[in-house]
Amino acid sequence: MAASRIVPVLLATLALALWPLAAGSYGIDFVTKTMIYAVLALSLELLVGTTGLVCFGQAALFGLAGYAVVQLSPADAPASLFWLLPASMAVAAAYALFMGALSLRTRGVYFIMVTLAFAQMAYYVVHDTPLGGGTDGIYLALKPVAEIGSTVLLDLGEPLALYYFVLGALALVFVFLALLLRSPFGRALAGIRINEQRMRATGFSTYPYKLAAFVISGAIAGLGGFLFAVKDGYVNPELLSWHISGSVLVMIILGGIGHLRGAVLGAFAFALLQEFFKSEALFGDFAKHWLLGLGLTIIVSVALLPRGLIGIGALLTNRLRRRVEGTL
Amino acid sequence: MSAPRAGLHPTRPPGGEAGPVAEPHVPETDVLLRASKVTRRFGGVIAVNGVSLELRRGTVHAVIGTNGAGKSTLINILSGELDASGGSVELRGTDITRWSQPQRARAGIGRSYQRTTIFPVFTVLENCRLAAQAGYQRPWAWWTDAAACHVCVPAARDAVARAGLAELQDRPAGTLSHGQRRQLEIAMCLATGPEVLLLDEPLAGMGAEETERMLALLNELKAGHAIALVEHDMDAVFRIADRITVMVNGAVLASDTPQAVQANAEVQAAYLGGSE
Numbered sequence: 301m302a303a304s305r306i307v308p309v310l311l312a313t314l315a316l317a318l319w320p321l322a323a324g325s326y327g328i329d330f331v332t333k334t335m336i337y338a339v340l341a342l343s344l345e346l347l348v349g350t351t352g353l354v355c356f357g358q359a360a361l362f363g364l365a366g367y368a369v370v371q372l373s374p375a376d377a378p379a380s381l382f383w384l385l386p387a388s389m390a391v392a393a394a395y396a397l398f399m400g401a402l403s404l405r406t407r408g409v410y411f412i413m414v415t416l417a418f419a420q421m422a423y424y425v426v427h428d429t430p431l432g433g434g435t436d437g438i439y440l441a442l443k444p445v446a447e448i449g450s451t452v453l454l455d456l457g458e459p460l461a462l463y464y465f466v467l468g469a470l471a472l473v474f475v476f477l478a479l480l481l482r483s484p485f486g487r488a489l490a491g492i493r494i495n496e497q498r499m500r501a502t503g504f505s506t507y508p509y510k511l512a513a514f515v516i517s518g519a520i521a522g523l524g525g526f527l528f529a530v531k532d533g534y535v536n537p538e539l540l541s542w543h544i545s546g547s548v549l550v551m552i553i554l555g556g557i558g559h560l561r562g563a564v565l566g567a568f569a570f571a572l573l574q575e576f577f578k579s580e581a582l583f584g585d586f587a588k589h590w591l592l593g594l595g596l597t598i599i600v601s602v603a604l605l606p607r608g609l610i611g612i613g614a615l616l617t618n619r620l621r622r623r624v625e626g627t628l
Numbered sequence: 629m630s631a632p633r634a635g636l637h638p639t640r641p642p643g644g645e646a647g648p649v650a651e652p653h654v655p656e657t658d659v660l661l662r663a664s665k666v667t668r669r670f671g672g673v674i675a676v677n678g679v680s681l682e683l684r685r686g687t688v689h690a691v692i693g694t695n696g697a698g699k700s701t702l703i704n705i706l707s708g709e710l711d712a713s714g715g716s717v718e719l720r721g722t723d724i725t726r727w728s729q730p731q732r733a734r735a736g737i738g739r740s741y742q743r744t745t746i747f748p749v750f751t752v753l754e755n756c757r758l759a760a761q762a763g764y765q766r767p768w769a770w771w772t773d774a775a776a777c778h779v780c781v782p783a784a785r786d787a788v789a790r791a792g793l794a795e796l797q798d799r800p801a802g803t804l805s806h807g808q809r810r811q812l813e814i815a816m817c818l819a820t821g822p823e824v825l826l827l828d829e830p831l832a833g834m835g836a837e838e839t840e841r842m843l844a845l846l847n848e849l850k851a852g853h854a855i856a857l858v859e860h861d862m863d864a865v866f867r868i869a870d871r872i873t874v875m876v877n878g879a880v881l882a883s884d885t886p887q888a889v890q891a892n893a894e895v896q897a898a899y900l901g902g903s904e
Binding site: 479488490499500501503506 | 707709728730731739741757761765766768772774775780820
């Protein structure tokens with residue numbers, strides 16, 4: 301059982317590691333971007349899939365970390381990765397603490413709305429104050445580097461270096477969350493998702509648990525935001541918009557809520573579908589209306605695969621088993 | 629543990645004082661939970677009105693009354709799920725009236741629910757392991773495997789075995805029968821190592837054999853625990869209870885030994901002479 305889950309994950313990691321050998325610069329950029337969204341999707345999976353908290357403000361945490369990267373970087377020399385990465389993650393985690401501390405007092409639909417409100421608040425602060433540079437966004441003059449003494453270990457301005465850095469970050473987040481979910485903390489979060497009242501009656505103060513999950517999720521979303529800002533060298537308020545919060549939610553639903561693999565799979569499926577429907581070679585003029593195709597596909601796939609893409613395997617084996625049993 | 633099938637009354641005669649574990653003279657110091665003049669209002673409705681109650685180690689204290697008499701509300705106040713509008717609750721002499729529910733649970737008050745509230749997707753053992761984890765939470769140890777916890781897993785196995793579910797421990801809890809779920813509910817309670825058990829209709833919807841098994845379990849648990857039992861099954865209550873409190877409209881009508889309650893004319897008029 302465990303091997304059947306680990307082997308596909310290892311194979312996928314290997315495929316991603318080998319991808320730059322086969323792909324051109326566009327392909328590398330595309331997969332880099334998708335892996336960053338996968339990090340963001342994993343951060344949301346911790347809240348939605350594990351803890352049962354449907355957060356509709358994940359983009360704020362993502363975008364604020366992106367803005368932190370740009371605003372904290374000195375203009376004349378590249379910033380050091382060693383402090384810029386933790387600092388931007390801390391900015392996202394701090395906003396998650398603020399957002400979680402207040403929104404976790406509500407439940408259900410109210411929670412969704414309150415998290416959306418907090419995200420919109422951050423969006424408008426970035427959009428309408430000098431702090432964020434307005435609608436046009438701001439450029440990152442120099443991308444961060446990791447250096448010890450004068451030896452540059454890693455220059456994130458290099459697309460290939462960035463690709464492997466993002467892949468490493470995705471793998472680390474995945475392993476960290478996999479460990480977290482089997483730990484006492486993760487089991488308590490799962491208990492809270494299924495029956496919070498029972499957890500309280502058993503002796504768990506559930507609020508600090510949920511808040512801790514929120515802050516961890518915020519830090520991971522912040523990691524995603526850091527990577528995104530570094531990749532594009534540019535941030536704008538759209539990074540904090542509810543479109544992104546919604547897209548990430550769709551990614552984890554598409555992939556299969558309740559599985560870390562589902563979040564990653566969903567991020568890739570979403571990105572590929574987007575590319576497919578945007579393709580003018582395939583759809584000609586209709587490619588302008590790519591959102592329509594994407595939306596319909598998502599509706600159909602959610603209707604046919606309520607447990608997400610990750611559930612396809614089980615669905616097929618069940619069907620096969622039924623057929624085999626039918627012939628016996 | 630398998631259900632003893634030696635007659636209808638496996639461990640003690642009906643209503644008698646001479647059970648295998650019950651002491652006839654319980655010292656005052658063994659009062660584990662004491663409610664004094666507890667009141668709860670919902671708007672203009674007084675659901676629980678000035679109820680006083682003492683739960684002693686080694687006794688089963690049944691709370692009976694018609695639907696809406698305030699029994700479940702009383703359990704909710706004692707366990708901390710609801711705040712009391714007035715009165716006080718003491719655990720081993722400490723005032724816990726202002727304590728939150730998780731705090732009370734960790735201090736030794738375990739409760740079961742009228743409607744089964746297990747974690748259906750977890751296995752039977754995991755349900756109990758998670759309950760045991762409440763007393764040994766260690767949320768910061770993110771690299772450790774919860775399923776290998778050397779404190780919680782043995783506690784969970786013990787609770788599963790005491791509730792008679794050892795053979796089912798790897799089954800998802802959602803696949804258990806109704807009676808087995810009620811047993812699991814008790815097992816989860818036990819896994820937290822409580823001293824006080826507040827059981828809200830543990831026999832509801834159970835068949836005759838399951839009822840016997842549950843009564844045998846309660847009898848066994850009585851030695852180490854103070855048990856409050858809210859129950860509609862009068863035969864079961866009069867067989868197992870050492871004290872009975874009768875509630876009507878949120879207030880206590882009578883609180884005495886089973887024989888005295890049975891003989892009480894007021895109780896007969898208000899309750900026992902009625903439907904049951």
